[in-house]
Amino acid sequence: MKLSGKRIIVTGSTEGIGAAVAEGLLGDGAEVVLNSHLPDPPADFLDRMRALGPCHYVHADLSTTDGPRKVVEEGAACMNGVDCLVNNAGTCVESSFLDTTPENFSAVFDLNVRGYFLASQQFARIVGQREFDACVICTGSTNSIQAERDLVLYDASKGAVLMMVRGLAVTLAGQGIRVVGVGPGLIRTQLNDYGHQDDEGMQRLLESQIPVGRIGLPRDVAGAVAFLASDDARYITGQMLYVDGGISALQMTYELREGKS
Secondary structure, eight states: OTTTTOEEEESSOSSHHHHHHHHHHHHTTOEEEEEESSSSOOHHHHHHHHTTSOEEEEEOOTTSSSHHHHHHHHHHHHHTSOSEEEEOOOOOOOOOGGGOOHHHHHHHHIIIIIHHHHHHHHHHHHHOSOSSOEEEEEEOOGGGTSOOTTOHHHHHHHHHHHHHHHHHHHHHGGGTEEEEEEEEOSBOSSTTOSSGGGOHHHHHHHHTTSTTSSOBOHHHHHHHHHHHHSGGGTTOOSOEEEESTTGGGOOOOOOOOTTOO
16 A cells, blocks of 8 residues: 555544545555544544554644644654654634634634644654655645635635745755645535535535536545655645645636536
8 A cells, every 4th residue: 555654643633624534544554643632532433443554542732832742742652753744633713804803813823823833843853854755744725825705814824824835845855854735625524514515506506616516525635635645746845736626727707507506
């Protein structure tokens, strides 16, 4: 398997995209550290993951100043080393711009930006000098490059992730560490469910704006992460791979297609 021998930490990996990423990595032969802010994840989840391959669980809140260091240090200790860090834990606060509070700002940026930065920093300290066989993968978003109304905080945080990928890539190149990102589009998760899953009209409206014609699934992102973590991507750094069904390539259209509007 293409990830055999790889030791990978995935933050925010007990649900949604993170869980699918962890499952895919285990299926490709990696040893994986799972993480969330919950002291005890659902037992059936851990049982299911452990049936796929060697995995461990580290409880750490990535929105704190100590959590990012803890997950990397304890994760590396569990696996006797680490080769890849997947910065995935994230959040979104739905609020109008004028109603957004300083507490909202801290909640989003502490997890989506500072958590990624501190975890990456600790990862670089622990892995030392490498030969581009180690990497950091950050979960960005199409919101890294396209704004969404009343999601100013989320947009800004994901824009920061894009620049963090680029900045870390050039900074850590001398240490032999690759830094890349995945930018999901509209993916069917709890975080991205704005009621469209139970609204057929809304689902058709959303799908009409996605060139491949469907809303993405967490496993679509998992495949991209597995590729970026593998040696097949050893010459790729400083890039954000958008997994969006073509959303970011589509300009507004005046064409109404039957059954798609």
